[in-house]
Amino acid sequence: MGLLVFDGMVYLYVISLFFYYFALIRKEGSFRRLGFAVLALVWVLQTAFFLVPTFKGEPRTILSLFESLLFYSWLLVGLTLLLQRWVRSEVFILCSVAIGMTAFVLALVAGRQDAALSMPEGLVSELLVIHVTLALLSYVAFTFAFLFAMMYLFQQKTLKRKQWQFRGRLPSLEQTESLAYVSNLIGVPLLAVSLLLGLVWAHLRLSFNFWLDPKIVTSFLMLTFYGYFLILWLRGVRGERLAWLNVLAFLTVCVNVFVSMGWTSFHRW
Amino acid sequence: MHIVVIGVNHRTAPVELRERLAFPEPALPQALERFRETRGVLEGMILSTCNRTELIFVADHVSRAVEHTERFLEAWSGVPQAEFRPVLYVHTEEEAVRHLFRVACGLDSMIVGETQILGQLKDAFFLARDLGNTGSLLNRLLQQVITFAKRVHAETGINDHPVSTSYAAIELMKQVYGQLKGKHAVLIGAGKVAQLMGQYLQDARVGRLTIVNRTLEKAQQLARSVGGQAVPLNALIDVLKDADIVVSATGAPGYVLTKQQVEPLVKSRSRRLLFMDMAVPRDLDPQIHQLPNTFLYDIDDLEGFVEAQMAERLKEARRIEGLIVAEVEAFRQWMHTLGVIPLIAALREKGQTIHRETMESLQNKLPHLSERELKIIRKHMMSVVNQLLRDPIQRIKELATEPQAEQAQDLFATLFALEEYLLEQEMQRPETAPPAAPVTQEVRSEVPAPLPYRL
Numbered sequence: 001m002g003l004l005v006f007d008g009m010v011y012l013y014v015i016s017l018f019f020y021y022f023a024l025i026r027k028e029g030s031f032r033r034l035g036f037a038v039l040a041l042v043w044v045l046q047t048a049f050f051l052v053p054t055f056k057g058e059p060r061t062i063l064s065l066f067e068s069l070l071f072y073s074w075l076l077v078g079l080t081l082l083l084q085r086w087v088r089s090e091v092f093i094l095c096s097v098a099i100g101m102t103a104f105v106l107a108l109v110a111g112r113q114d115a116a117l118s119m120p121e122g123l124v125s126e127l128l129v130i131h132v133t134l135a136l137l138s139y140v141a142f143t144f145a146f147l148f149a150m151m152y153l154f155q156q157k158t159l160k161r162k163q164w165q166f167r168g169r170l171p172s173l174e175q176t177e178s179l180a181y182v183s184n185l186i187g188v189p190l191l192a193v194s195l196l197l198g199l200v201w202a203h204l205r206l207s208f209n210f211w212l213d214p215k216i217v218t219s220f221l222m223l224t225f226y227g228y229f230l231i232l233w234l235r236g237v238r239g240e241r242l243a244w245l246n247v248l249a250f251l252t253v254c255v256n257v258f259v260s261m262g263w264t265s266f267h268r269w
Numbered sequence: 270m271h272i273v274v275i276g277v278n279h280r281t282a283p284v285e286l287r288e289r290l291a292f293p294e295p296a297l298p299q300a301l302e303r304f305r306e307t308r309g310v311l312e313g314m315i316l317s318t319c320n321r322t323e324l325i326f327v328a329d330h331v332s333r334a335v336e337h338t339e340r341f342l343e344a345w346s347g348v349p350q351a352e353f354r355p356v357l358y359v360h361t362e363e364e365a366v367r368h369l370f371r372v373a374c375g376l377d378s379m380i381v382g383e384t385q386i387l388g389q390l391k392d393a394f395f396l397a398r399d400l401g402n403t404g405s406l407l408n409r410l411l412q413q414v415i416t417f418a419k420r421v422h423a424e425t426g427i428n429d430h431p432v433s434t435s436y437a438a439i440e441l442m443k444q445v446y447g448q449l450k451g452k453h454a455v456l457i458g459a460g461k462v463a464q465l466m467g468q469y470l471q472d473a474r475v476g477r478l479t480i481v482n483r484t485l486e487k488a489q490q491l492a493r494s495v496g497g498q499a500v501p502l503n504a505l506i507d508v509l510k511d512a513d514i515v516v517s518a519t520g521a522p523g524y525v526l527t528k529q530q531v532e533p534l535v536k537s538r539s540r541r542l543l544f545m546d547m548a549v550p551r552d553l554d555p556q557i558h559q560l561p562n563t564f565l566y567d568i569d570d571l572e573g574f575v576e577a578q579m580a581e582r583l584k585e586a587r588r589i590e591g592l593i594v595a596e597v598e599a600f601r602q603w604m605h606t607l608g609v610i611p612l613i614a615a616l617r618e619k620g621q622t623i624h625r626e627t628m629e630s631l632q633n634k635l636p637h638l639s640e641r642e643l644k645i646i647r648k649h650m651m652s653v654v655n656q657l658l659r660d661p662i663q664r665i666k667e668l669a670t671e672p673q674a675e676q677a678q679d680l681f682a683t684l685f686a687l688e689e690y691l692l693e694q695e696m697q698r699p700e701t702a703p704p705a706a707p708v709t710q711e712v713r714s715e716v717p718a719p720l721p722y723r724l
Contacts, residue, residue, distance in 0.1 A: 026588075030424070170444075171447065173446070174447050239539065239541065
């Protein structure tokens with residue numbers, strides 16, 4: 001039954017993508033509203049996945065790959081629904097929903113292998129749960145920053161090449177740049193605190209040298225890139241250079257996620 | 270009853286004729302009063318703009334009403350019929366309805382998709398309605414037309430696309446900066462184009478506007494009119510240091526700014542810089558566009574932008590034409606249901622009369638029935654009447670939208686012998702539009718509640 005619900009959610013994701021795509025092509029408000037309604041339904045179902053066990057006294061810990069990816073997808077979808085009020089670009093919504101759907105599908109794939117990767121009881125603590133939650137929140141913020149940076153680069157290219165045929169509605173260059181900055185401004189402290197908590201937890205619970213663990217190294221790399229972005233912004237740097245830095249920084253996020261799947265010594269996913 | 274639209278517009282008549290046929294706004298109430306008295310016109314309104322003059326009315330007999338309306342137009346404007354008849358268009362029935370939808374959506378305008386016409390149509394309708402010139406037909410039609418046009422403007426992109434180079438320039442500025450509030454715009458030149466752009470920038474609420482011109486006096490004059498400040502041409506480079514937008518529209522034979530002059534400026538700052546070259550020959554070196562964080566658009570680019578936008582508008586217009594077909598059909602179906610309302614009312618009246626008479630007869634023959642027994646019998650007899658009438662009423666409603674609706678309605682009236690009841694309804698109905706004499710009492714008509722009618 002549970003699998004049917006999850007499969008159903010994948011179809012709903014696809015349907016919402018379909019509606020948003022048609023809203024982009026046909027510029028009809030009705031398609032956009034339908035897409036919103038279907039996506040909202042997906043979000044409600046995902047919320048139920050997290051809330052129902054909580055009411056039963058067995059809250060989700062978000063410590064397995066399955067729950068983490070699902071949590072990431074839930075955050076991404078929820079914030080996309082919220083942001084639609086201000087960012088009315090169908091391109092942004094499409095890409096955000098596509099990423100959310102990808103994470104959701106990966107979660108489903110990972111869910112079937114979850115039993116082998118369950119966290120030992122002795123290592124679980126509230127500190128760890130907060131660490132993972134904050135890390136995922138920062139990933140969502142960086143995802144938005146990446147999307148805004150890509151929109152900036154695309155808009156910049158069309159304006160530089162004087163191409164007037166693009167049908168999609170994009171925010172102005174300045175707006176996308178500001179939105180990317182705000183997203184990073186939110187993501188960086190979240191990541192920093194998450195790293196700090198993670199290091200405290202590791203110091204308390206682990207008996208080996210964890211500083212050279214690939215996951216930790218790439219996490220610091222992420223923090224460095226995004227920190228550098230903020231420093232450049234404060235110095236008044238704007239434009240293409242900053243957008244490309246944002247894209248590069250997001251690559252470190254992807255590397256960080258994939259590293260934890262295979263090369264980490266103690267991050268079980 | 271028939272819907273008719275007659276008129277002239279920018280396509281059919283030259284401006285010299287249109288301006289003579291136009292109805293000045295202060296004279297509209299009087300014109301509407303006289304139009305109401307025109308023979309054959311049951312309901313009417315006048316739409317008069319710089320690009321069209323149209324008389325929209327409901328007539329009992331089309332050709333007679335058109336003839337009288339043309340006489341009214343001749344009498345009012347003083348233009349002989351022989352002069353305006355060749356350029357006058359006459360739309361009737363569905364074509365008239367379709368025309369109104371197209372006009373309201375801006376599809377019949379000089380600039381396709383413009384929204385001003387909707388406001389003008391609304392004003393014309395509300396004035397006519399408030400003066401009692403409209404009735405259920407025009408009220409319903411215009412309500413549907415206005416609602417549809419509003420929806421179209423809100424949901425499609427037809428009026429999103431600028432159609433002049435000046436608007437295109439502002440649109441491109443917004444694509445780079447979003448809102449122009451707080452931005453510093455520099456205007457090079459003080460001629461007509463510079464004045465126009467200065468006005469647009471002021472309307473766009475740009476934060477600061479600096480006018481740069483070889484002749485300082487002219488720059489100061491322009492600055493005063495657009496709320497900016499003026500500087501001489503030799504201060505241009507200094508002013509550009511903190512500019513966001515530069516609009517150049519001088520009559521200079523060569524470049525006012527070259528890439529070599531702008532490059533050090535761009536390197537020393539990290540903010541974007543947008544140049545608009547509105548001059549022919551060009552004022553700004555095209556190579557400026559290649560600098561980082563810098564954009565330069567000349568007149569050709571702006572015209573290309575406008576062309577692309579017009580193509581989008583036309584695509585949207587074609588889509589809206591498709592939507593209009595459904596709206597016209599919906600209105601046509603509503604009009605056909607108008608005919609069945611009196612029939613259904615007459616049938617129900619007859620059913621209730623039969624019920625009442627039967628109950629009276631029953632009470633005479635069985636006087637000892639208790640109140641409770643009478644109530645039960647009354648209720649069950651009414652139920653028999655309602656059940657018998659339900660199917661015929663449903664069928665006649667369905668037939669109202671069929672091509673043979675009128676014949677079906679006549680047969681219905683004959684089969685159920687409703688002539689007497691229909692005549693009674695006719696006699697009870699208040700008088701509608703007078704043939705010649707002015708109306709002595711004000712007819713106030715609210716826009717009716719949406720149909721279908723409740724029985």
